[in-house]
Amino acid sequence: MSSLVEVAKAAGVSVSTASRVLNGSDHPISAATKARVIATAERLGYSPSALARALVSRSSRxxxxxxxxxxxxxxxxxxxxxxxxxxxxxxxxxxxxxxxxxxxxxxxxxxxxxxxxxxxxxxxxxxxxxxxxxxxxxxxxxxxxxxxxxxxxxxxxxxxxxxxxDSRTAAYDITDHLVSLGHRRIAFIEGPPGMIATRQRREGFLACMSDADLAESAQCLPGGFDYESGHAAALRLIARPPLPDAILAANDEAAVGALNALRQARIDVPGEISVAGIDDLRVARFVGLTTVSLPxxxxxxxxxxxxxxxxxxxxxxxxxxxxxxxxxxxxxxxxx
Structure with missing residues (x-):
């Protein structure tokens, strides 16, 4: 492989100019000089940085x-x-x-x-x-x-x-599935506060519960998009019986956290309570979690x-x- 000195000599420029071109410096150098240095470097087997290429073409891959x-x-x-x-x-x-x-x-x-x-x-x-x-x-x-x-x-x-x-419709559809199984008191573990995805999924849940005349049976709990948030929310439900008929979490990770908390408390899932999530991540497949598969x-x-x-x-x-x-x-x- 050729050296920077050899590239500079073959391109007819100083070593500092060749270095600036090949390292993506903002130093003012004409487009023609930049192109000549890069072409020479390629011909001699010297690998210029991707940034240097981008500076000449004004776009990188x-x-x-x-x-x-x-x-x-x-x-x-x-x-x-x-x-x-x-x-x-x-x-x-x-x-x-x-x-x-x-x-x-x-x-x-x-x-x-x-x-x-x-x-x-x-x-x-x-x-x-x-x-x-x-x-x-x-x-x-x-x-x-x-x-x-x-x-x-x-x-x-x-x-x-x-x-x-459509996160809102996805949440609506998974809630409708729980309702179709005969569940009436359903708790929803929300995502992080203030996030658009959290609002969309909460709205879908509440819309379905309202359409099923179950608005008064809907319960929304603070949560997040991680295992720990789902686990903590489920522990709060366990501490305040009776349990709802089902828990829907805003995503699969929180649902698995809730599932783990219930099983640690020796509560039969789905015998005593159903659990569902949203996303269909790999973890959902491993634990047999009912969910909605998003593309x-x-x-x-x-x-x-x-x-x-x-x-x-x-x-x-x-x-x-x-x-x-x-x-x-x-x-x-x-x-x-």
Whole structure:
């Protein structure tokens, strides 16, 4: 492999100029010189950085995926869908955790702009009445003007295409399934407060309970999207008998936490109480959890295809279908 000195000599530039080009420096260098240095480096087998290439072409083969919580397997499924499509097309995926902070999303988007990313996917839910949303929408608009394509996986008003699932209807459908089994007193373990996904799923639950004339039997408990939140919520229910007929959690992880708490208390599931979740993550399949399968992989894959294939960049919304997955944690209510 050739050295930087050899590349500089062959390209007819100084070593410092070659270094600046190949390391992505912002130092003013003409586009023709940049192109000549990179072409020489390739011919001699010297590997220039991807950023240097991006500075010449004004675009890189990089897809950014911004997730609310990198520990949540919900986002792992989405990221796999993105990366499978990206890899086949010769793109790389960069996953970035934003800790449910819009300000962090804005900062990460700027980083993607600095790297001349081909596109950025907003995989997180976003917040209800978010005071920072206008600033994020402005940053998205600026990125698009720069040629960076953006896709949101939740309806957030960012002014970009949206590929999503209908969380409200998914929660409605799983609640309706519990009602169809004869359950009347149903407790709903909510997601993190203030999140759009939390509101959508709570609204779906309450709408179904109202349509079934069971609004007075509906109970909403503070929770989250993790095992610990579901476990803690179930312990509160156990401490205040009688138990409801069924528990629906805002996602599978919280549902499994609740399931574990019930079993630790030697409460028969589904004999004494049914438990269900939303998402259909791998953990749900291992424990036999009744849930709703959301098209997470397909959402990620479609978002990646939209960026790579250069689909329409208007603020269109594509809603993918979900399906009910009955398993062993729910059963028809017996008189007790």
């Amino acid at each position: 990089l897809l950014g995926v911004l997730v609310s919580d990198i520990m949540n397997p919900y986002f792992s499924v989405i990221a796999r869908g993105v990366d499978d499509v990206a890899s086949r097309a010769g793109y790389a995926t960069m996953l970035s955790n934003v800790d449910r902070r819009t300000t962090t999303e804005i900062n990460r988007l700027q980083t993607m702009r600095d790297y001349r990313a081909a596109g950025v996917i907003f995989a997180g839910s976003g917040h209800v009445d978010d005071p920072h949303e206008p600033e994020l929408a402005k940053a998205v608009r600026q990125a698009r003007e720069q040629g960076i394509r953006t896709v949101s996986l939740t309806m957030r008003g960012l002014g970009c295409p949206t590929v999503t699932a 997470l992989y397909e959402m990620g894959a479609m978002a990646a295809r939209h960026i790579i294939d250069g689909g329409p960049d208007e603020a269109t919304t594509t809603i993918l279908s979900h399906r009910l997955i009955p398993r062993e944690t729910t059963a028809r209510r017996s008189d007790r």
